[in-house]
Amino acid sequence: MNELVLTYGAGGTQGAPVAHGLLAAGYRVRALVRDVQKNRALQEAGAEVVAGDLADPESVRRATEGVERVFLMLPFTGGGNPLDYAHNAISAAREAGVKLLVLNTSGQTPRQSTGLPMLDYRIHLEQGLRESGVPSIVLRPYAYMENLLGPWVLPRLQQEGVLAYPTEAERPISWIAAQDLGRFAVAALGRPELAGQAFDLGGPQALTGPEMAQAFTRALGRDIRYQAISPEEFGAIMGRMMGPEAEAGIVAAYRASAAAPLDAMVVDMAGVLGALPVPQTPLEDWVRQHAALFGGAPAPASAAGAAG
CATH class of the missing domain: 3.90.25.10 (UDP-galactose 4-epimerase, domain 1)
Incomplete structure (x- = not known):
């Protein structure tokens, strides 16, 4: 397999199972983190851990060089505009010619605007990704x-x-469970033919x-x-x-x-499991x-x- 995958959020609860799952599946993993010293476990597991920040476009571009696939999730805390972070990551992926980007929205995307920025930003996030031209799959874990x-x-x-x-x-x-989201993400990263699709995820x-x-x-x-x-x-x-x-x-x-x-x-998982069969x-x-x-x-x- 040996393809290089850039993972965001690999030091956290949601992102760590993705990074470790990719390593177990035979991918090479590059993890972008703010503090390399705090992510020794990723290095010991075999990941290439690089320092950077989604708020810093240049560090994101450097981390994306030579990457073939990307797992993207945005930080829930830390201030700043998450759509700016997404723009930096998606632009870098487009410039690098990334074959597939899998986005974890970390929550339910409203079907229509609610007037609440905390929810509605996911609508704009998915729209920006579609318009970027980067082949992508969207995962929407509900809770x-x-x-x-x-x-x-x-x-x-x-x-x-x-x-x-x-x-x-x-x-x-x-x-x-976050470990199951990790399984879905690894499965999606291996299915470029599903690009353009979005999957609501539940247990x-x-x-x-x-x-x-x-x-x-x-x-x-x-x-x-x-x-x-x-x-x-x-x-x-x-x-x-x-x-x-x-x-x-x-x-x-x-x-x-x-x-x-x-x-x-409530999520009916029958269709999802047909496309991404994971335990x-x-x-x-x-x-x-x-x-x-x-x-x-x-x-x-x-x-x-x-x-x-």
């Missing part, structure tokens, strides 16, 4: 299981057995809040109950980490989600993998009734 490792979940789950999240209890969500199950709590209960071997928290409560937690401007946007986005149809976060992780299995973070050892599979 990451890793969101359940945030500070709005962990303290109460550990101390009270409460799974708190800012969505109504009856709303089903197709949660996807193998669409679960309501109580169904999520049941999966946690089985995986951890102790009673867990679901509690819907308000967008304002969730935003306040995020605001302490990201600032008041981000807090306002997050609150508005979750209010908009609450007004959407009940099945708006998927049920929530219960994912919770077992992270049991120590949730405050205990995983329950034995026989006692927990693991899903087959």
